[in-house]
Amino acid sequence: MKLTGRLSVLCKELESCTTFADVGCDHGYCTLYMLESGLCRTAQISDISEKSLKKAETLLSAYIAEGRVRPVVCDGLAGIDSQTEQVLIAGMGGEEIVKILSDGFLPPKLLLQPMKNAEKVRVFLLRHGYALLRDHTFYADKKFYDVIKAERGGVQEEYSEDMLMFGRGNILFPSADFAKMLERDIERCRVWQESAKEGRAEICARLQKLEGLYDETCRRLRGH
Ligand SMILES: C[S@@+](CC[C@H](N)C(=O)[O-])C[C@H]1O[C@@H](n2cnc3c(N)ncnc32)[C@H](O)[C@@H]1O
Incomplete structure (x- = not known):
């Protein structure tokens, strides 16, 4: 099968x-x-x-x-x-x-x-x-x-x-797959931010959260 x-x-x-x-x-x-x-x-x-x-x-x-x-x-x-x-x-x-x-x-x-x-x-x-x-x-x-x-x-x-938002495993033991997903979401958020007429503060806060997590994930993946 x-x-x-x-x-x-x-x-x-x-x-x-x-x-x-x-x-x-x-x-x-x-x-x-x-x-x-x-x-x-x-x-x-x-x-x-x-x-x-x-x-x-x-x-x-x-x-x-x-x-x-x-x-x-x-x-x-x-x-x-x-x-x-x-x-x-x-x-x-x-x-x-x-x-x-x-x-x-x-x-x-x-x-x-x-x-x-x-x-x-x-x-x-x-x-x-x-x-x-x-x-x-x-x-x-x-x-x-x-x-x-x-x-x-x-x-x-x-x-x-x-952990509730992104999954406990992703936060504790970040994987390359999770990093790739964050990259995609960051890119989407940037596009929304540019075209958004309303809700810019929420998009900005979301982007900051994703970028922070992405930096931390990459740091962990590099073994630091
Ligand atoms: C996208 S398919 C996923 C099929 C399979 N579980 C998989 O993961 O490949 C979703 C299936 O769930 C069924 N479904 C949606 N809501 C349901 C419900 N409340 N109870 C039972 N089946 C449901 C749909 O008819 C459909 O066949």
Whole structure:
């Protein structure tokens, strides 16, 4: 199975578990990875869109026939067994992820990949007793992504404002990917600043924050 760069990073973060669910599974590749790697015995695949779920059902038809995969069309966690040990929610906005978790149940293990508003996901997880085991940015398939791996009831590390906004891993152990993302955001901010008719103070403050972080990140990457 050939995974995209983003999916291979995500799949490497998935853990062995008794029950797994891929919420908003679309193609179903992560569930195929879990099964073929022997990381779970049974899985649930769900999507709010019947058409999207069909793709995963086709990919996983042999496992469905065997009774090892249960497909369900549902909104968020509505049709997922509340005893599920590990849940993956990837490729959706952070607000949607927070809504899914708020309306559903809180599984012991979560792997989340919000497309935006990752800070809202961090705040939600910390407020609900999750320890964030992995929380960083990676570059794959010409885009930047955040990955957040959380475990309920684990030891919660302290989170500063910057950690909430940018990810704890990026602040503590900055990577070249994070530096590249800051470069892109600084460039975008400069363009906005030049063309902005309103909100210049906010853009200026944002730019200063990004430049400060970028300098610190580069200094750390050089080993100083
Ligand atoms: C961009 S795709 C991501 C697919 C896959 N998780 C991935 O990361 O490659 C987002 C999928 O989530 C589904 N989706 C969006 N909101 C949902 C919700 N509230 N509950 C279940 N599925 C949802 C969409 O139908 C779509 O198939």
